[in-house]
Structures are given as C-alpha cells and as structure tokens.
Amino acid sequence: MAFETETIEEPKDRLARLNGELRQASAQTVLRAAIIREWPGQLTYVSSFGAESVVMLSLISEVDPxxxxxxxxxxxxxxxxxxxxxxxxxxxxxxxxxTIAPNETERKVLDPKNMLWKTDADACCGLRKVRPLEPALEGFGAWITGRKRFHGGARMNLPVFEYADGRYKVNPLASWTQADVDLYLEQRNLPRHPLVAQGYPSIGCWPCTQPAADPNDPRSGRWVGREKTECGLHVDRNERPRVF
Incomplete structure (x- = not known):
C-alpha cells in the first residue's frame, strides 16, 4: 500500500513563489497571505513602536489584532x-x-553602568536587542518587519519576502514611499510618535538617536558619527560583528 508524503517546499522555492506572486501586491494582500495562508499561528511582528510603526500595526489590526x-x-x-x-x-x-528585555544578569556583567553604547554600539545592540530577540522568536516560522526601501542603505534592494537564520521575513511595506506612509497616517487619523514633530523621522534608543541630519535621509539621525547603520536585527547571524 502506497502512502502519500507531504511535499516540503524548500526556502528558495518558497521565496521564488511568494516574491513572484506578491511582489507587486498591496501591503494588505501580503499580510493576509502571510497571516492566514502561509504561516497561520507561526507569524509575529517585531515592533519598535517608533516613528512609522503604527502603520504596520494598523494594517495588522485589520487582519488579526x-x-x-x-x-x-x-x-x-x-x-x-x-x-x-x-x-x-x-x-x-x-x-x-x-515585551521582551535583555537578560538582567548579563546586562549587569557586561554593561553595569549602562554606558556600553559610548564605547561599543554594536555590543550594546547585541546585548539589548539581538540576543533577547533570538529566544523570543522560537516557535515562529516567520516574522514581519516594517522596513522600506526608501530608508536607503542595505534596504534599497529589499524584497517582499526573505529567508535568513532559518526563518522567513515578510516586508509588506518594502515598496512604500514616505508619501505612502504619510497618506496612510492621514487617512486613518493615526497617532504620531510625539518625537516626529521634533525632527525625529526614525526613532531608536535615546543615546544613539538624534534629529535627522539630512531631511532626505530619515535614518541620518541614527548612530551619528559612526559607520553603523543597523542595530543587527536584520543582519545575517554570520555577518554580525563579534561583540563578546
């Protein structure tokens, strides 16, 4: 007696299928496909509740609050x-x-005075962001991000779907422009982060965030004076700097 076996889709094949099907789709369509069809019960959104986060949060709330x-x-x-x-x-x-947080024992050992950001910003992000997220993502097959190509840097060629460190990433807003973001906020009458009005178009931790130096570059206020442009959450594990 022959038994049918479930066909497991390889990541590269799944990415090709999803990006081929949904490359030009609306953010709402991408989200519905990801939440309902592709990863039901296995999807999360990692949010900073920063300058533009409310857009993705609003879109998610319309599908599954x-x-x-x-x-x-x-x-x-x-x-x-x-x-x-x-x-x-x-x-x-x-x-x-x-809400997830750094391991307090580790923080007391590695950054007892909360000044690590001054001497090694990569190590600080590793301690406070990257390492706390890894165990929190266990059990999820994919996660949603709010990244957009217009943010520049490594994001300029951002696909709608990615695969890294054994997990898929979904970028529904990859093709959105600043005008798209502003229009959505206006149409939905969504609350803005209070620091946006003070010149902060991108908001992270207070020691490493300033008002944008270049009005055409929303992330120009992040890690000013350093070569650093990403906190590490979206850098492949093998490409992150060794910090400890």
Missing amino acids: SLPILFIDTGMHFPQTLDYKDEVIDRLGLTGVR
Whole structure:
C-alpha cells in the first residue's frame, strides 16, 4: 500500500513563489497571505513602536489584532516611546503584544553602568536587542518587519519576502514611499510618535538617536558619527560583528 508524503517546499522555492506572486501586491494582500495562508499561528511582528510603526500595526489590526507582536524593551527607549506604545495598543485594540528585555544578569556583567553604547554600539545592540530577540522568536516560522526601501542603505534592494537564520521575513511595506506612509497616517487619523514633530523621522534608543541630519535621509539621525547603520536585527547571524 502506497502512502502519500507531504511535499516540503524548500526556502528558495518558497521565496521564488511568494516574491513572484506578491511582489507587486498591496501591503494588505501580503499580510493576509502571510497571516492566514502561509504561516497561520507561526507569524509575529517585531515592533519598535517608533516613528512609522503604527502603520504596520494598523494594517495588522485589520487582519488579526491578536497577532503576537514583540516589543524589545532595551531599557534605553525614550519615555515618549513607552507612552506611545500604550496609546497605540489601546487605540488599535492589539491583544498580542509581548515585551521582551535583555537578560538582567548579563546586562549587569557586561554593561553595569549602562554606558556600553559610548564605547561599543554594536555590543550594546547585541546585548539589548539581538540576543533577547533570538529566544523570543522560537516557535515562529516567520516574522514581519516594517522596513522600506526608501530608508536607503542595505534596504534599497529589499524584497517582499526573505529567508535568513532559518526563518522567513515578510516586508509588506518594502515598496512604500514616505508619501505612502504619510497618506496612510492621514487617512486613518493615526497617532504620531510625539518625537516626529521634533525632527525625529526614525526613532531608536535615546543615546544613539538624534534629529535627522539630512531631511532626505530619515535614518541620518541614527548612530551619528559612526559607520553603523543597523542595530543587527536584520543582519545575517554570520555577518554580525563579534561583540563578546
């Protein structure tokens, strides 16, 4: 008696299928396909609750407001970010937000005075962002990001679907422009992060975030004076600098 075996789709084949099918699709269509069809119960969104995060959070709330959302509390967020997070959760009715944090024992050993950012920003991001996220992603086959090509740098060639470190990434807003973001915010009357009005178009931890130096580069206020352009969450594990 012959038994049918389930065909397992290889990552490269799945990426080719998804990017071929959904490369030009709307963010809403991409999200619905990811949440309902591709990774039901295995998908999360990692959100900083920063300058543009409310756009993706709003889109998600329209499909599944209970979707798991991971917020990394680095211990270095602006107070405005923490207040804004609570406002957005309440406004959108999000019920799946989980807060994750650095290992406190490790932090006390490696950064007892909370000044590591001054001497080694990569090590600080590794301690406070990258390593806390890895165990939090266990059990998820894919995660959503809010990255966009217009942010520049390594994001300029961002595909809608990626595969890295054994997990898929979904980038529904990859093709959005600043005008698209602003229009969506206006049409939905969504609350803006209070620091945006003070010249912060991209918002991370307070020690490494300043108002944008270049109005045409929304990330020009991040890690000013350093070669660093990414915190490490979206850098392949094998390409991250060794920090400890």
